[in-house]
Amino acid sequence: MANDFMGKVKENWQQRAMESTTLRAELRLVPRQLKWVLFAVYVAALGVLVWLGVWMPNIHPFGIAVEPLPLRLLAVFGVLTGIAAGVSFFVMLMVYIGRDARRRGMRPVLWVLVALFVPYLIGVILYFVVRDPLPVNCPQCGSIVSAQFTFCPACKFNLRPHCPECRLPLRAGYRFCPRCGFSLQTDAAMPGAAEAHP
Ligand SMILES: [Zn+2]
Ligand SMILES: [Zn+2]
Structure with missing residues (x-):
């Protein structure tokens, strides 16, 4: 059982390892609206803290009480930016895991809960x-198939060809x-086709 796993x-x-992707492409999984919402919340919180700092000098956000006022505002700005960066990263990570799990055919809710609570x-x-x-x-018929399949369920194309000689998995x-x-020569240079002509 453990071995299977x-x-x-x-x-x-x-x-x-064969998936070629970029960080930018992965980040696109997180909806742009969410990024804007996070940014808006950050700006709003910043506005509230500046307002508090200027008009209510007795309230000390994050316990920061340094003088003079510009220095205090700068310190509050720094702390809030740090918190906002951490929270935003975590929220986007959870959304990414949910969407990434769904496109990979895994259970999104389950995995977001695991990521959140473990x-x-x-x-x-x-x-x-x-x-x-x-x-x-599928290179032959274009159907979208699980990467774990060996044959395309629509056209029986061999999705995971092996070398006919030594059984090495081929790309x-x-x-x-x-x-x-071993020569896999075919015009299409498709090892799936090569297996048919050893
Ligand atoms: Zn196919
Ligand atoms: Zn071989």
Whole structure:
């Protein structure tokens, strides 16, 4: 059982290593409206604190009581910005995990709860370790299929071809097996097709 789990984790890891993505593309999973809402809340809180600092000098936000006033406002600004950055990062991380889990065919609510409630960010780390690979397009028929499938359920295309000689898993575009040098020559250079002509 534990071995099965570790095997699946390792396989997911290898599949995910083939996903080429950028931080910018990943950040796009977080809706722009949410980023604006977080920014608006930050600006509003800043406005309230400046207003308090100027008009109610007896109230000390975050217990900051330094004089003179400009220095106090600067200190309050610094602390609030730090808190806002931390909170915003956490909120966006939770939204990212929910949306990322959904597009990977995992259970979004479950994983957001795990990320939220398993302490010391262990839930977050666990999610990034075990998450399933992204679905892929079948190179032959274009259907969207789970990266864990071996054959396309729509057209039976071999999605996880192996070298016919040494069984090494191959990637699309290889013309020779990188381990044993077996020639996978076909015009399409598609190892799935190569298996049909050993
Ligand atoms: Zn297909
Ligand atoms: Zn080989």
